Amino acid sequence: MASSIKNLSEYSSTNVLNVAEKKFGIVVSEWNEEVTEALYNGAYETLLAHGAKKENIVRKTVPGSFELSLGGQWMAQQEDIDAVICIGCVVQGETKHFDFICDAVAQGITNVSLKYNKPVIFGVLTPNTQKQALDRAGGKHGNKGDEAAITAIKMLGF
Numbered sequence: 001m002a003s004s005i006k007n008l009s010e011y012s013s014t015n016v017l018n019v020a021e022k023k024f025g026i027v028v029s030e031w032n033e034e035v036t037e038a039l040y041n042g043a044y045e046t047l048l049a050h051g052a053k054k055e056n057i058v059r060k061t062v063p064g065s066f067e068l069s070l071g072g073q074w075m076a077q078q079e080d081i082d083a084v085i086c087i088g089c090v091v092q093g094e095t096k097h098f099d100f101i102c103d104a105v106a107q108g109i110t111n112v113s114l115k116y117n118k119p120v121i122f123g124v125l126t127p128n129t130q131k132q133a134l135d136r137a138g139g140k141h142g143n144k145g146d147e148a149a150i151t152a153i154k155m156l157g158f
């Protein structure tokens with residue numbers, strides 16, 4: 001469902017797990033820092049809003065979204081981490097590089113979640129333009145970071 005139809009920050013708070021006893025890892029790409037920091041803040045605040053303790057949210061950064069798979073794996077392999085959120089923003093350029101990064105990181109993050117049998121959330125924007133990115137990082141379509149955090153919480157309540 002397009003973000004223009006369903007706001008990324010809208011969700012029902014009923015039956016959302018209290019995650020006071022859970023530990024989260026958030027891996028943030030440095031590329032498009034204005035966007036990824038906004039996504040991180042959305043995820044961080046959403047986790048706190050549902051009971052997560054600040055000391056139980058571990059942040060690491062990676063150079064770009066392509067490195068989110070390995071950064072997510074290094075986080076997921078830590079036994080005390082209950083869920084991982086990978087934050088990135090890949091903006092379409094002039095070449096096919098966009099496609100290779102997006103495909104690699106989507107498959108890579110999926111592989112990590114299956115390998116370590118724990119939620120590893122794809123909190124990566126793949127917009128055509130910077131405006132589309134900002135619209136989804138706290139703009140008119142909400143914040144993908146909020147959505148990623150709620151997704152992690154819902155998976156922990158599976």
Ligand SMILES: Nc1c(NC[C@H](O)[C@H](O)[C@H](O)CO)[nH]c(=O)[nH]c1=O
Binds near residue numbers: 063
């Ligand atoms: N163009 C974007 C990149 N490119 C960098 C790659 O993610 C990677 O770090 C590089 O290819 C070296 O392995 N990364 C983003 O996150 N967003 C972009 O728009």
Ligand SMILES: CC(=O)[C@@H](O)COP(=O)(O)O
Binds near residue numbers: 092
């Ligand atoms: C997604 C990218 O790596 C992108 O920024 C590269 O831009 P270009 O395809 O114009 O080289």
